[in-house]
Every structure is written in C-alpha cells, then in structure tokens.
Amino acid sequence: MSTGEHVVFLDHAATTPVRREALEAMWPYLSGSFGNPSSRHRLGDEAARALAWARERVAVVAGVRPGDVVFTSGGTEADNLAIKGVALANPRGRHLVVSPIEHEAVLEAASYLERIHGFTVSLVDVDDRGVVTPDALRRVVRPDTTLVSVQLANNEVGTVQPVADLARVAHEAGALMHTDAVQAAGWLALSLDELGVDALSLAGHKVGAPKGTGALLVRGRLPLEPVLHGGGQERGRRSGTENVAGAVAFATALGLAEAERSDVSSRVASLTARLVARVTDEVPGAQLTGASPGIGRLPGTASFVFPGTAGEAVLLELEQDGVICSSGSACAAGSDEPSHVLTAMGISPEIAQTAVRFTLGAETTAADIETAADAVAGAVRTVRGIGGAVAP
Numbered sequence: 001m002s003t004g005e006h007v008v009f010l011d012h013a014a015t016t017p018v019r020r021e022a023l024e025a026m027w028p029y030l031s032g033s034f035g036n037p038s039s040r041h042r043l044g045d046e047a048a049r050a051l052a053w054a055r056e057r058v059a060v061v062a063g064v065r066p067g068d069v070v071f072t073s074g075g076t077e078a079d080n081l082a083i084k085g086v087a088l089a090n091p092r093g094r095h096l097v098v099s100p101i102e103h104e105a106v107l108e109a110a111s112y113l114e115r116i117h118g119f120t121v122s123l124v125d126v127d128d129r130g131v132v133t134p135d136a137l138r139r140v141v142r143p144d145t146t147l148v149s150v151q152l153a154n155n156e157v158g159t160v161q162p163v164a165d166l167a168r169v170a171h172e173a174g175a176l177m178h179t180d181a182v183q184a185a186g187w188l189a190l191s192l193d194e195l196g197v198d199a200l201s202l203a204g205h206k207v208g209a210p211k212g213t214g215a216l217l218v219r220g221r222l223p224l225e226p227v228l229h230g231g232g233q234e235r236g237r238r239s240g241t242e243n244v245a246g247a248v249a250f251a252t253a254l255g256l257a258e259a260e261r262s263d264v265s266s267r268v269a270s271l272t273a274r275l276v277a278r279v280t281d282e283v284p285g286a287q288l289t290g291a292s293p294g295i296g297r298l299p300g301t302a303s304f305v306f307p308g309t310a311g312e313a314v315l316l317e318l319e320q321d322g323v324i325c326s327s328g329s330a331c332a333a334g335s336d337e338p339s340h341v342l343t344a345m346g347i348s349p350e351i352a353q354t355a356v357r358f359t360l361g362a363e364t365t366a367a368d369i370e371t372a373a374d375a376v377a378g379a380v381r382t383v384r385g386i387g388g389a390v391a392p
Contacts, residue, residue, distance in 0.1 A: 008368045010325045013155055013183060013359035019208035019253050026249035037242055047244045054251035061258045062217050063191040070216045070234045071247045075182035075203030076105040078216040081227050082178045082199045083109035086147050089223035090176060093144025094119045099132050100344040103180055106149050129291045130159035130345050134169050141173040151180040156341040156357060157290030158301025167196035182206055186257035187265055187298050198222055204250035207257040213246035264362045269299035271360055271369050276302050278373035283380050300360035309383040311355045317379035323372045325358045
C-alpha cells in the first residue's frame with residue numbers, strides 16, 4: 001500500500017477516527033482553560049464547570065443522574081472498576097459469573113479476584129452464535145453470586161446479548177449485573193433502566209473521541225470499592241486529577257453518536273449486508289460467524305472464517321490492496337492463540353485461526369464495500385494458492 005493511496009478502513013471495532021467536533025470541544029481545556037477542576041480559583045472553576053457539563057451529557061445518553069457517571073481512562077479501566085469495585089464492595093458472596101466471550105478486561109479482572117481474593121468464577125455457556133440465554137445463566141447463578149457480567153455486544157463477532165433478560169435472572173438470584181457496552185455505544189440504546197443493569201462500561205475511542213477516555217455508569221448509590229486510591233476525585237470512586245479535555249471530547253462524541261444512531265445504523269446495516277452477501281457468494285468456503293445480520297448482531301460487524309487460509313496472511317494481502325481490517329480483538333494483537341470467542345462458540349482452533357473481522361463506521365461508503373469485497377476474494381485466492389490449499 002503506497003503512501004497517499006486511499007485506505008478503506010474497516011476496523012472501527014478497534015478504534016474510530018476522532019470527530020472534529022470532539023477535537024474542537026476539547027481544545028479550550030488543553031489551552032486557555034487548563035486548570036485543575038479541584039483547584040479553588042478561576043481556572044479551576046472553569047475546568048470544574050466543563051467536567052460537570054460532560055458528566056451531565058453522558059448521563060442523559062444513559063438515562064442516569066450525573067452523579068452516577070465515573071470518568072475513567074477508557075473501557076479497560078471501566079471494566080476493572082466494575083468487576084473489582086462492585087464485587088469487593090458488595091460482599092453478598094464470593095461467586096462471579098461471566099461469559100467466556102467477554103473482553104479480556106472482564107476476564108482478567110475476574111481472574112484477579114479469583115487468584116487474590118478467593119472468589120470463584122463460573123463461565124456461562126454460549127451457543128454457536130455467541131448468545132448467552134437466560135436458561136444458561138439460571139444454571140450457573142448461585143445463592144452466593146455477587147455479580148454477573150455479560151457484554152452488551154461482542155467485540156469480535158458483533159453478537160448482541162439479551163442483557164435485559166439476563167439482568168432479570170441475575171436480580172432474581174439476588175446478584176448485581178454489569179454489562180460491557182464498549183462496542184455497543186453508537187449502535188444500541190444505552191439506558192440503564194431499559195437494560196436493567198447496575199453498571200455499564202463505555203470507551204470514548206469507539207464513538208469518535210480520543211483514546212484514553214471512557215466512563216463507568218453506576219446505578220444510584222451502589223457501593224463501589226475504588227481501584228485507584230488517592231485524592232478522592234469522582235466522589236471517591238476513582239482518584240486522580242480528571243482528564244477534563246478528554247471528558248468533554250468523550251461527552252461530545254457520545255452525544256453526537258446517540259443523536260445519529262438510528263440513521264447511521266440503518267445505512268451501515270445495509271452496507272454490511274452487501275459485504276456479507278458478496279463475500280459468502282464469491283469466496284468458496286467463507287463462513288460468517290456469530291448471529292445473522294439484522295438478528296441480534298451489531299449493524300457494522302461482519303466476521304468470517306476462511307478455511308484453507310491463515311487469517312493474518314489474508315490481512316496482509318488486504319492491506320496491500322488498501323483495505324484495513326483485523327483478525328479479531330485489537331487488545332489481543334500479537335497473540336498466536338486462536339480467538340477465545342470463536343472457540344467458545346464451538347469453532348475449532350484451526351478454523352478460528354483463519355478469522356478476519358470487518359467493522360464498518362459512519363463514514364464507510366458503498367464504494368468502500370465494493371472495493372473490500374473485491375479485495376477479499378483476491379486475497380483468499382492468493383493465500384490459498386501460496387499454501388497449496390484447496391478451497392472447501
């Protein structure tokens with residue numbers, strides 16, 4: 001791919017381009033109004049007012065009170081604060097339930113509680129679409145279950161979970177419910193009341209804000225043990241001088257994404273359906289993973305396996321043609337292990353190694369999709385030819 005060549009970016013699940021509106025909104029708090037929001041002077045007051053504005057705007061999107069918004073450095077910190085903070089502050093028992101296809105931030109936080117604090121962690125089964133059913137959750141919750149965490153939408157295959165139904169099961173058992181909504185922001189409604197959850201994680205760079213911004217939304221007066229200790233910022237739940245500019249950019253981008261959600265989702269879903277149709281029609285053996293488009297799936301996600309290839313080799317061929325995508329979660333980049341998401345769904349490790357994920361965004365065009373589909377067909381042919389594999 002030569003410098004200056006048009007790039008078709010289909011890796012929005014990894015990160016999104018920063019919106020100009022977010023950059024413009026944050027600039028004053030990187031320049032003239034640079035005060036610490038805890039300082040008792042004019043510059044500090046300006047920063048505090050900006051932080052309050054950002055908190056209110058995020059709260060509106062999620063249907064919570066401003067005091068329920070805890071700003072974090074991103075989705076990973078929000079997930080860690082939710083899992084560790086809720087479990088340690090609400091000691092009903094020492095049993096956690098998570099799905100096996102969660103983001104590593106949830107899985108590793110749960111593992112930490114198991115290793116260091118003596119919790120027991122149960123994995124709830126998913127079906128071949130990556131769905132956690134209420135019946136599956138009922139089979140693993142126990143009288144000592146403190147917290148259930150199931151993501152709203154999967155970061156690799158885009159499967160949307162029936163979180164409201166799962167939250168009812170958790171609450172019937174006396175447990176609290178957290179959902180990682182990092183991938184769902186901008187695509188699905190984020191109302192805590194409609195979802196029925198007690199805590200919800202968000203990341204700014206998935207909706208057009210800079211990396212390093214995010215939030216945990218915590219219902220009402222739910223006790224939360226802090227992960228970071230210090231000066232007691234964020235009402236004692238997350239110490240550290242707040243990233244005012246980042247919070248303003250995040251709130252701006254999140255508000256715009258929510259306002260545009262219906263129109264963008266509809267248009268992008270049509271583009272994704274076109275990509276799926278072309279790839280499955282034109283690439284022998286191509287298999288779409290996860291739920292069917294339009295049925296329990298994020299509008300902009302299409303993840304395939306291409307038997308007879310290596311996913312990383314297909315990615316390299318696609319990049320040569322100016323198409324940028326991924327083999328799965330960017331947070332697992334560099335790992336030689338097959339996707340834990342795909343193997344949990346019953347896909348063999350050998351086939352899981354052939355996965356390629358395409359994730360569309362608001363700026364994706366119909367021309368981008370045609371270019372990508374052409375490139376995929378050629379890349380798979382090339383890789384199969386190099387490997388001497390015969391297409392199934």
